[in-house]
Amino acid sequence: MSPTQKELEQNLQVDTYTKAFNEQAFQSDLINWFQIVKRDLPWRQDQDPYKVWVSEIMLQQTQVDTVIPYFNRFIQQFPTANALADADEQEVLKAWEGLGYYSRARNLHHAVKEVKANYGGEVPKEIQQLSTLKGIGPYTLGAIMSIAYDTPVPAVDGNVMRVLSRVLLIGEDIKMQKTRKLFERVIERIISQTDPSSFNQGLMELGALICRPKNPDCINCPVKMYCLALKEDKVADLPVKAKAKKQKERNYFVAVIETEDHQYLIEKRTEQGLLQNLFQFPMFETTQIDDVLFNEYVNAYFNHPIKFTGKLAPVKHVFSHLIWHLDVYHFKVEGAFTAGENKRWVEQAALTDYPFSVSHQQIIRQFD
DNA sequence: TAACCGTGGAG
DNA sequence: TCTCCAAGGTT
Known part of the structure; x- marks a missing residue:
């Protein structure tokens, strides 16, 4: 099966962003930095796929400090996928109260029931099975596959697009879904095959702690020597993001x-x-x-x-x-x-x- | 595709 | 007060 014209063009586009990029050295520096500075967060206590799943859903569009108490209470109340599956929706919504985006809770509850019914309560590690579950989109799919199952799948969130738009000087509008897909293709080229979990989490941790939206701490950045935006003094101009509409x-x-x-x-x-x-x-x-x-x-x-x-x-x-x-x-x-x-x-x-x-x-x- | 879907923190 | 934005997904 030969690649389509569109796929050839997309590959060419990824080539232009990655041809002069030393991904081996980048991986090594990023992962080593992450191992040293990573925050001690409740969902990093173990690799339980259910807890990784819950944390990733809660963290969607929600800051870490906000999630921590909700995550701790939620896991105490619903320690396993089966426990959550057996709960009433009203209980689940009550546990989610104040966190916002309540469809996340209802979709998670629905998906966990499916996991109990079809997979014996074990979160599936096949990418096709996982991706069909309600509330698991492209980012969460990659996060669970890499963090819970050590499988090299891109997990592109806002942090990752900010970091890589600067490092690789990518000026596409990150509001567009096709831009996220571009980043996924880029990451497929540069992701660590030996430790995709630390690679993906390292990119996000870097975005949260160093490569921040405002006042990025470039001096202390572990991968500043690879950063094209820093070299060309364009860090403040990236990422490019269309303005939000008024409510x-x-x-x-x-x-x-x-x-x-x-x-x-x-x-x-x-x-x-x-x-x-x-x-x-x-x-x-x-x-x-x-x-x-x-x-x-x-x-x-x-x-x-x-x-x-x-x-x-x-x-x-x-x-x-x-x-x-x-x-x-x-x-x-x-x-x-x-x-x-x-x-x-x-x-x-x-x-x-x-x-x-x-x-x-x-x-x-x-x-x- | 773009609109819909919450809330709180930070500058 | 205002604006942006935070480990996005669904339709």
Whole structure:
């Protein structure tokens, strides 16, 4: 089977970036540095593929210091793939509460059930099997294959693209998916065959500690002698990254409805879109209606006499692609009434049993 | 492809 | 306050 025209062009492109590159010496210097300075992180205690998997999912778009306490609690609560598979989704979401990107938790839970059903609870080490699991994309695939199974597969994350764009002077826009694929092809040429785990982790550790987005510590860089950007004084210009779009803004009324014996009405979000299956206080998107109309609307919506008792502090919540402005209203009712399928009444102390997004945690914190 | 999907830290 | 960005994946 001969390579296609496209593949030939791609190989040529990789050639231009790697032809004058001494990958043997680079590997050696990078790996030796990593062995000396690597941080003592909880997921580096052993090579358990399940723990590597959990850590890599949590670390997606999330800083190490944020992940550490979540990882420790999660592994204590769900020590094995089978233990996680046997858990309820609500438990898993609760353990993920506050970490964000909740599809990661739901996909991990789904995938672990598949591992239990199809692979006897053992995380597969075949690349084809691993890559079909929900939530395991190209980066995580390479990370698990290399870190857990010592197999030379590229693991291209933001750190790796930043480091290699500088070392090899690659000016492609790292927002583009085809650029990530370019880096994967480059790494297939230069990855260590004997210690791909330290090679991949070394690139990421270098990006985190030395080759930082701002104020890179080039003086102390273990591979500065290979760095074309440093040689040409272009470190600050790389990587090239398209600007992010501005978030859209949305306004909501939130109804905190409390009974005389201090039960609160909460509702479960849908299985689609934002914050799937998380809980919240009933909320309604608003465009132009005012406070008075909202009070009438709430009474009509629930078909029950509900007494407005005052406003709580408004909440502004910034997502990656969205900004919520929540106007929070407090209502009193005499007792719990039938409110609908996805709704339930919960005592104040029991609110902590349910997974809420941070926006609604900010509301709960005002109850004291 | 580009939009969607969270949250918190750092400059 | 504002902007970027952090061990990305899915659709």
